[in-house]
Amino acid sequence: MSLSKNNLKLITSLQRKKYREKHNLFVAEGIKVVNELLNSSIEAFHVFSTNEDFSVSKEVDFTVVSDNELKKISTLKNPNKVLGLFKIPERKKLKVSGFIVALDEVNDPGNLGTIIRLCDWFGVTQLVCSKNTVDCYNQKVVQSTMGSLTRVNISYVDLPEFLKTTDLPVYTADMNGTNVYTSSLPQKAVLVMGNEANGISKEISGIVKHKLTIPRFGDIQQTESLNVATATAILLSEFKRGLK
């Protein structure tokens, strides 16, 4: 009932996408996130906890570990009692209807996690990512989604191809677009958000018809840009606010 060398090796290897794909497993940590996943349709594989009373169904492997062992397998500064291995679910078919958020090379795991959480909040059930967007089973993404990962369908696709063939109108954020506050926005659309440093790629910029600007306020107009997650928050809010 303690941590085996093989499990230590397995868990550490899952920090890399290559091994997540090989073993078809990802890691989640902390009581809150692990419980959200245990109560979802995602299949649990093995749970490690410093608390022997941590509640897991009988079909799931469960190992009690010491605080020191948890520290060894955790990537958190302050490990929180439990770490779980979960099976990466089969990718659901991309559902092209309603409102879709698309990401073009978003690199920061925290940003992707925040955007998944925003999609969940705003009822966006389909997120489409370019193949060079960070992996949604990256441990930092899993932690920052706070469970929303189980409620948003995430597809990695050839993004230019997807945008060229969709019937939905395609929008993006752009410094030289139309004022989002005075634009009439459709309920069904694709909203493409771009890379943290470079925005959307030239190829995608050529495909997107509708460019929206979040106006800057204040006298000194030097703020270069909003963070991609906060810009997504503001734009999703604008697309959805008329519905409530």
Next chain:
Amino acid sequence: MSLSKNNLKLITSLQRKKYREKHNLFVAEGIKVVNELLNSSIEAFHVFSTNEDFSVSKEVDFTVVSDNELKKISTLKNPNKVLGLFKIPERKKLKVSGFIVALDEVNDPGNLGTIIRLCDWFGVTQLVCSKNTVDCYNQKVVQSTMGSLTRVNISYVDLPEFLKTTDLPVYTADMNGTNVYTSSLPQKAVLVMGNEANGISKEISGIVKHKLTIPRFGDIQQTESLNVATATAILLSEFKRGLK
């Protein structure tokens, strides 16, 4: 013209608030952030760069360092050519007018940095922080503000006392408030945002009159809350959108 032991020790010590206050200095890294600060009213103290041609005025101490030396003093995964020490400016007097954002025990440096950047974008020149909010000269805050730090006046105060005595109407985000999308919002107000895990304190909740809710969308109503920075983005956008 290389890194002295004393400078190494000084720079490393500045990761802690205690030593930032003792030396009255803070650290910024990377070409973009350092240049923003060099071009601001903030006084530069010493710049270290791997590039001897990095442009600094004659009054500022300048030291060329090797890549390895930069790695030693940097807290970034990928140090970007330059690290600067800057003097912490004298706190400007708190200016209670117009629109103010107030923070109650925001702990995460990335969140504070993002909120400072949002204030700058939305023309909010005064940010008021409770004394237990993370220090705005924390290195991670400085990095994530991307220069906005120089354009927003940040005051650390007894927050309940401040909110009790201000003449401005005080707003906050709350799950049981009025729908922000259909509320009539004033141009002059204080918007208080709370701690990442616990929201605003009970004491402050008792003081705040106006509670706003960002409605949740979608069928499955399980997303627990929005991240404090994305909620601030949406609420600031709502307060300001009527002006453009």
